[in-house]
Amino acid sequence: LAKTTQPISMDSYEGQEVNITCSHNNIATNDYITWYQQFPSQGPRFIIQGYKTKVTNEVASLFIPADRKSSTLSLPRVSLSDTAVYYCLVGLNQAGTALIFGKGTTLSVSS
């Protein structure tokens, strides 16, 4: 599985757009990019997944450049309830490998 690098923390204010970038230089051809959100003392929750270009759902957008060596999770108009840890995962779980969550990015949203 490709290793990912994300900022440890980010701060924002309510109503702002937040962009969290994840680097994955060793991404393989068949790898997908998936983002999870985790609130304190809760299990991670799937946000969005993409392979290339742009994916948008009701919660976020995911931008993936042509070389796929990075990706950016975009959260529009964040609120206090978006304060959480965001994880970027890259890869496919082949038999014998492990699904690795990195340290994630702790997003703090203030009023």
Place this chain on the structure above:
Amino acid sequence: DSGVTQTPKHLITATGQRVTLRCSPRSGDLSVYWYQQSLDQGLQFLIQYYNGEERAKGNILERFSAQQFPDLHSELNLSSLELGDSALYFCASSPDSKYTGELFFGEGSRLTVL
């Protein structure tokens, strides 16, 4: 509600003891994953089962073991407990053995070892 059920939600025990954590996956999901989350280690992958068979192994200690039963529920057994085993233990499930999308996580079992 993810559809994944974990019991117990909280557990307090002493060093040297043995505990069993239980996980019921979403209806129809064949894969179960166990993760450990402590303050200083983040979310650590322990082990994955698919339809009763072990599929992937992470940083699982020899004192820990898991299994998946014919009804697809899974149990994580932790023995000779140490203070450092205090953590949140999450179970997740997915439809098949390959991760191609979404993992569904339970609410976790918080283990405190005194």
